[in-house]
Structures are given as structure tokens and as C-alpha cells.
Amino acid sequence: xxxxxxxxxxxxxxxxxxxxxxxxxxxxxxxxxxxxxxxxxxxxxxxxxxxxxxxxxxxxxxxxxxxxxxxxxxxxxxxxxxxxxxxxxxxxxxxxxxxxxxxxxxxxxxxxxxxxxxxxxxxxxxxxxxxxxxxxxxxxxxxxxxxxxxxxxxxxxxxxxxxxxxxxxxxxxxxxxxxxxxxxxxxxxxxxxxxxxxxxxxxxxxxxxxxxxxxx
Numbered sequence: 617x618x619x620x621x622x623x624x625x626x627x628x629x630x631x632x633x634x635x636x637x638x639x640x641x642x643x644x645x646x647x648x649x650x651x652x653x654x655x656x657x658x659x660x661x662x663x664x665x666x667x668x669x670x671x672x673x674x675x676x677x678x679x680x681x682x683x684x685x686x687x688x689x690x691x692x693x694x695x696x697x698x699x700x701x702x703x704x705x706x707x708x709x710x711x712x713x714x715x716x717x718x719x720x721x722x723x724x725x726x727x728x729x730x731x732x733x734x735x736x737x738x739x740x741x742x743x744x745x746x747x748x749x750x751x752x753x754x755x756x757x758x759x760x761x762x763x764x765x766x767x768x769x770x771x772x773x774x775x776x777x778x779x780x781x782x783x784x785x786x787x788x789x790x791x792x793x794x795x796x797x798x799x800x801x802x803x804x805x806x807x808x809x810x811x812x813x814x815x816x817x818x819x820x821x822x823x824x825x826x827x828x829x830x831x832x
Contacts, residue, residue: 624656625656625657625658626654626656626657626658626690626691626801626802627657627658627659627660627687627688627689627690627691628647628657628658628659628660628689628690628691628692628693628797629659629660629661629662629686629687629689629691629692629693629716630643630644630647630659630660630661630662630692630693630695631661631662631663631692631693631694631695631713631728632661632662632663632669632671632677632679632695633663633664633669633695633699633702633703633709634669634670634671634699634702635670635671635672635697635698635699635700635702636669636671636672636695636696636697636699637671637672637695637696637697637698637726637787638671638672638673638675638697639787639788639790640695640696640697640725640726640728640787640790641671641677641695642788642790642791642794643693643695643725643790643791643793643794644659644661646791646794646795646798646810646814647659647794647798649810649813649814650798650802650806650807650810652810652813653806653809653810653813654802654803654806656802657798657802660680660681660687660689661677661678661679661680661681662679662680662681662682662683662686663679663681663682664682664683664706664708664709664712665679665682665683666679666680666681666682666685667679667682671697672697672698672699683708683709683712686712686716689720690720690721690801691720691721691722691723691797691801692713692716692717692720692721692722692723693722693723693725693728693793693794693797694713694722694723694724694725694728694729694731694732695725695726695728695790696724696725696726696727696728696729696730696745696746696786696787696790697726697727700727700728700730700731700756703731703734704730704731704733704734705734709731710731710734710735710736713731713732713735713737714735714736714737717735717737717780717781721780721781721782721797721800721801722737722780722781722782723781723782723783723784723793723794723797724738724743724745724781724782724783724784725783725784725789725790725793725794726745726746726784726785726786726787726789726790727745727746727756727786729743729744729745729746729756729760729783729784730745730756730759730760732781732783733745733760733763733764733767734764737781738764738767738781738783739764739766739767740766740767741767741768741776741778741781741832742767742768742769742770742776742778742830742832743760743767743768743769743770743776743778743781743783744757744769744770744771744773744774744775744776744783744784744785745757745760745769745783745785745786746785746786746787747771747785747786748786756786757769757771770830772827772828772830773785773827773828773829773830774789774792774823774824774826774827774828774829775789775792775793775796775829775830776829776830776831776832777796777800777829777830777831777832778832779832782796782797784796785827789823791814791816791820792820792823792824795807795810795811795816795820796829798810
């Protein structure tokens, strides 16, 4: 029998937008694998408008919902990618994030945390974001520190859990952040079993040993 079969339903919203890095869709992939363990999990994608979303380097996906018809969920995952810059300047996006964050857990993975920072919901909290960059790019974690002095920015964590808001480090640490969300909302056994069937248990453990999870 699947783990957690008789536990409460748990619904996740994954926010995507033009310019999301496709690897950040691993968040959705982790939830998909978790459904094999706990079928009461469900998820959907939301974008500024329902329909086609053009991700970084040409991948196109279809968003299930737009801001106007986004249904209820228990958690919102905000993905990252080069498009984060435009989203931080979008009043529509920032208003949605602030409004939708009320009463649910919000997780920013990779530079998705920069969108959370721009919305103001990280003010007064500890947070992290992407540290490693290519070429002459400025590390987003440095930008967060410079632009948002009310955030206690750290580079010394794989993710930071402040209760209502979770922020994860760069790119593939979105997998870790989603597993952490599963552990909190559905149960540690579900998260561990999902990591096992993904063959990610060892990597998850190594990441937590290299950079701790900070819980406040």
C-alpha cells in the first residue's frame, strides 16, 4: 500500500514564467515521483496567463492556470531562471505572490527567491538563493544582499526554512527544497521514499552535510 494513502490531500502550485530554467521544473518532477508514494498529492502550474510559457533556451510548456483563475493550494513553489529579472519588475507578479502567500507555505527555489525578495515577503527573515554563476554574471545571492537589506542573506545553507517561507540554493537544490516541503507537509517517510525511488537519497544526504538546512 502506498505510504500516506489515508492522509489528507495536499496540493502544490508551481509558478512558471517566460525565461524559467528548465532544470527548475525538477520541482514538478519530484512531486510527480512523490505521487507514486502518496497518491493524495496533486500539483498544477500557474503563470501570469494560462497557456504557453517559453522557458530558457526554447523549451515550451503549457501553464494550467493564470493568476486570475489560480485555484487553492497548500504550497506555492516559485521557480527560477533568467526570467526572474522581468518578474521582479512585474507589479502583477509581485501582487500575486503577496496575495497568494497568505495562509500557505511558499518556497522560492534558485532565483525564484529573488522574486520573493522583490515581493517583500522575505523582509525580516533569513534567506538564501543561487550562489554559483557563469562568466561575468553577478551572483544572485550578492544581489539579494545589496538590494534587500531587510533580508538576512546567507550563503551557508542549502535551504532556509522560516516556517511560512522556504528559500533554496541554486538550480538542482530545487530538488532538495521540494523534498523538504514534502517532509514538512506530507511526512518525512514520504520524502525519504520519494528520494529513494528517484535514486537521490545519497545526493540529498551529501548536500545536507555540505551545506546545512537552516530552520528558524
